[in-house]
Amino acid sequence: MFWLFCAFLTLAVGTAIAAPLLRRAATDAQDSAAAFDLQVYRDQLREVDRDLERDIISLDEAQRLKTEIGRKVLDADRRMETDATRRRTGNALAALTMLGLLLAGTFALYLREGQPGSPDLPIARRIALAERAYDSRPDQAAAEAAAPAVPTPEVDEDYATLVQDLRDAVAARPDDPQGLTLLATSEARLGNMTAAREAQQKLVDHLGDKVSAGQLLQLAALMTEAAGGLITPDAEEVLARALQKDPRLPQGRYMLGLLQLQNGRPDRAFPVWRRLLEEGPPDAPWNQPIQASIRDLAWLAGQPDYVPPEAAPALPGPDGDQMQAAEDMSPQDRQQMIEGMVARLEGRLAEQGGTPQEWARLIGSLAVLGQTDRARAIYAEAQSRFGDAPEAIAPINTAAEQAGLIQ
Structure with missing residues (x-):
């Protein structure tokens, strides 16, 4: 034929x-x-x-x-x-x-x-091959060993010294939840994904049944990053625990759809991402990668007439000229520029308000700058604004967890 x-x-x-x-x-x-x-x-x-x-x-x-x-x-x-x-x-x-x-x-x-010698595959055969690929995934250790090396970003010597001090402090107090949280975040920023995953794993193990869905999700994400982007069976198990605690966790549902895509099941990934796209706020951070592929995904899932909701404009941030200027700055000047941008964002949110994603960005930025007390105050204000809307407060809570403001 x-x-x-x-x-x-x-x-x-x-x-x-x-x-x-x-x-x-x-x-x-x-x-x-x-x-x-x-x-x-x-x-x-x-x-x-x-x-x-x-x-x-x-x-x-x-x-x-x-x-x-x-x-x-x-x-x-x-x-x-x-x-x-x-x-x-x-x-x-x-x-x-x-x-x-x-x-x-x-x-x-x-x-x-093309593949001239390949026969046509009926749907049952395609599903069987997808199941075989799913069952034959490597475990976390094997995936991390095979993952390509992540380029190490250039960091200021003072910051590198702070991270080393943090490592020493965590080694002296291995059961300190805040220290483990900060260490996982710091190692990830340095590109040490395996070390970040290990710190987050120790935090999850230490908290036991008290671990939050966001902390489990963070571990699943770090495991995926350390494995070169592959969601291994170990990461899938952690992801399942996170979704069991909070079935509506948006980032967890995004990873669930990604898991189905990685294993050749667009028919399963499409309904997950479709609901996430239609239920969440239009400016949610996970909407951009979904919007880029949802039409192709719908076609592969047998729904070529699907029309996704209109995408929201990107969150405000530095333009291309500002980014180029930042690359040519000294570390001190770059720090001042970042602090100025964060201050402008904070002022605009105080005067005009903003989306939950912008409040989450502000909390994360303040934590990166080391202004933890200010980040905690902004988080308290965001809770008063969005606390009655679970979907709106979710990205803010996630940012606060990643910043070490809540356990």
Whole structure:
């Protein structure tokens, strides 16, 4: 069936290429020199008839002229037909050459990018292969060993010293929840994803049944990052625990959809991401990656007519010129610029209000700047504003957990 469709498509393309070339041959034939001569001879025949009517020439002379011009007409007609045949032949050869090059290029591209020997897979077979891929995932240790190395970002020496002091403090007090939380966050910012995952794992183990859904989700996210983006069976188990504590956890539902995508089940990923996209606020941070792929995902899930809700504008932040300027600054100047941007965001939220995501951004930014007390005050104010709306307070709580403000 596939090759029959290809043959039909090739024939249609070949016809579309050849038809205008053949029509051009007929037009060229009409514009040839022989066609011009033929028109001249026909005019001469009409001129002979007019001269005969006006008695300028005799009947015998008229017959002689018509016979001579008639022979020229026949000769011009033969030459015009020969030119047309030659042009049709040349254009047909050009069309066949172009078609041959097109077919050869298409076939070469298919051999490179396609899978000529692969049979058509019925849906049951596809599901079976997806289940096999799901069952054969590597565990966390194997995935971390195979993950590509993460580039180490450049950090200020003072910050690196603070992180090392934090490591020493956590080693001296391994059961301090706040120290473990800060260490996991700091290691992640340095690109030490395995160390961050280990710190978060110690925090989860220490808290036991008191661990929150956000802390479990953070562990699942760090495990995924340390595994090179793969959600391993170990990370999936932690994710399931987080969703068991809070089934509406947006980031957890996003990871659940991603898990289904990684294992070849767009039919399962689509309803998860669709509900997340339609239920959550339009400016939720997880909406951007979902919006980028939801149409393709809907098509793969058998719902090609799905129309996603309109995406919200991006959260305010530095533009390209500001980012380029920040790269050329000294660490002190860069710090001042960041502090200025955070101060402007804080002032705008105080005067005009903003979305939950902007409040979460402010809390996280203040924590990064080391202004923990100010971040705690902003978190308290955000709770008073959004505490009655669980979906709105969720990203704020997550930011507070990641900043170490709540356990």
